[in-house]
Amino acid sequence: MARKPTTGPAGDPELLILASLAEGPKHGYAIMTDIAQFADVALGPGTLYTAITRLVERKLIAPQAESGRQRPYKLTAQGARTLAERLIDMRRIATIGLGRLRTT
Amino acid sequence: VSRRRNALVALLLLTYPRRWREEYGPELEALLVTSTLTPRVVVNVLWNGLWQRGRSAWQAGRRPFRRRAATRIDPVYVVRHRRFGLLRRAGVACLAMEILSALIGGVMLRNTSEFGGFVPGMIFAAAMSVPLVMTGAFLVFLPAMSLARWLVRDWSNVLALVAGALLSPVAFAVVVSSSWVIEGMAWSFHDHWANVLSQPRSYAILIPVYTLGGVIVALPGRMDRLRLSKRQR
Numbered sequence: 001m002a003r004k005p006t007t008g009p010a011g012d013p014e015l016l017i018l019a020s021l022a023e024g025p026k027h028g029y030a031i032m033t034d035i036a037q038f039a040d041v042a043l044g045p046g047t048l049y050t051a052i053t054r055l056v057e058r059k060l061i062a063p064q065a066e067s068g069r070q071r072p073y074k075l076t077a078q079g080a081r082t083l084a085e086r087l088i089d090m091r092r093i094a095t096i097g098l099g100r101l102r103t104t
Numbered sequence: 105v106s107r108r109r110n111a112l113v114a115l116l117l118l119t120y121p122r123r124w125r126e127e128y129g130p131e132l133e134a135l136l137v138t139s140t141l142t143p144r145v146v147v148n149v150l151w152n153g154l155w156q157r158g159r160s161a162w163q164a165g166r167r168p169f170r171r172r173a174a175t176r177i178d179p180v181y182v183v184r185h186r187r188f189g190l191l192r193r194a195g196v197a198c199l200a201m202e203i204l205s206a207l208i209g210g211v212m213l214r215n216t217s218e219f220g221g222f223v224p225g226m227i228f229a230a231a232m233s234v235p236l237v238m239t240g241a242f243l244v245f246l247p248a249m250s251l252a253r254w255l256v257r258d259w260s261n262v263l264a265l266v267a268g269a270l271l272s273p274v275a276f277a278v279v280v281s282s283s284w285v286i287e288g289m290a291w292s293f294h295d296h297w298a299n300v301l302s303q304p305r306s307y308a309i310l311i312p313v314y315t316l317g318g319v320i321v322a323l324p325g326r327m328d329r330l331r332l333s334k335r336q337r
Contacts, residue, residue, distance in 0.1 A: 028135045044145055045135050046152025049128055053156070069134035 013043055013051035014060075018075065018083040021061055027070035028052070055079070113137060116146065119153025121160040 020026060020034045032048055035041055043051075052073065055061040060079035064072045075083070113136045117129055132149075139145060 028131050029138060032135070044148030044152070045132060045139060046145075046149040048135075049132050050152045050155060053124070053128065069130050071131050 013047050014055055015083070015086060016041060016043070017048070017051055017055060018060060018079055019087075021073060021075040022080070022083060025064055025072040025074040027072045029070060031073070109141065110137070112141060112146075116149045116153065119150055120156050124156050124160065 016035045016039055017031055020031045020038070023034070026034060028045070028048060031052075032043055032045070035043055052061070056063065056073075059076055060082055061073045062076050064074055113133055116136065117125055117133060120129070120132075136145075136149065
């Protein structure tokens with residue numbers, strides 16, 4: 001069952017949305033269900049759109065032409081770069097942390 | 105059930121600011137209509153709506169200092185903005201500022217031991233502080249703030265601004281010097297001012313003129329916008 005976002009990457013809706021859109025353009029509902037599947041996190045509709053607003057303002061994602069009432073969003077080049085940087089950072093920290101845990 | 109659900113969704117959307125609703129409202133509405141509205145979802149949307157309101161208010165507060173300061177100090181300045189939301193918000197803030205200024209002015213004047221040869225009382229202090237704030241806002245603050253923006257663009261703007269700025273103090277002087285406004289004809293300086301401000305007739309003259317001044321001041325900005333929107337069309 002999908003859980004409530006807590007701390008870490010699962011508690012960062014913006015990162016989760018960027019990761020979801022890395023696969024291709026999606027509208028709000030599709031992003032929400034995708035995140036529930038790959039991260040096991042249930043984002044509320046309010047949280048989702050607050051994060052989308054922030055990402056659009058920072059030009060990390062961009063709205064596309066509307067299909068019905070739902071408007072798909074796609075990752076911008078800047079968004080892809082930001083996502084890659086953050087994931088690489090997280091991987092580096094995870095590797096170091098796990099390594100240190102093994103030595104203790 | 106569906107009607108009640110739609111009403112609830114519409115209510116939830118109202119917690120978001122208008123500008124946000126125009127941009128994202130239909131999408132969020134479509135999402136809410138297709139989702140199960142559990143209490144958790146309702147609280148989530150409510151909380152985020154209020155968050156967005158706070159956020160947009162904070163962003164509005166980051167506008168250039170000149171405009172922000174003007175909207176806090178002079179209610180007439182906000183007439184130039186056609187958006188009701190801004191007018192309302194700024195109006196409430198202005199009113200609070202004007203009341204505060206009047207109170208501070210009143211206390212300061214009351215504590216002055218000598219003022220024109222007599223010890224001023226509270227009525228006199230309040231009576232003096234109101235026109236001082238009004239005139240100060242009209243004559244000094246508003247033109248200074250607005251000239252910087254309009255001067256280089258159009259001289260007719262400046263003329264309209266000056267006309268608007270002069271109207272209020274002129275009207276005030278007319279009211280003060282007209283004996284027919286003041287009942288009882290108490291002509292000592294203290295009583296004279298106190299009388300003027302205690303007569304409803306004074307306000308019947310001052311408020312429309314003050315508003316007219318605001319409209320004249322607001323007109324150039326409004327005309328600029330109309331010209332701009334015509335050109336864009």
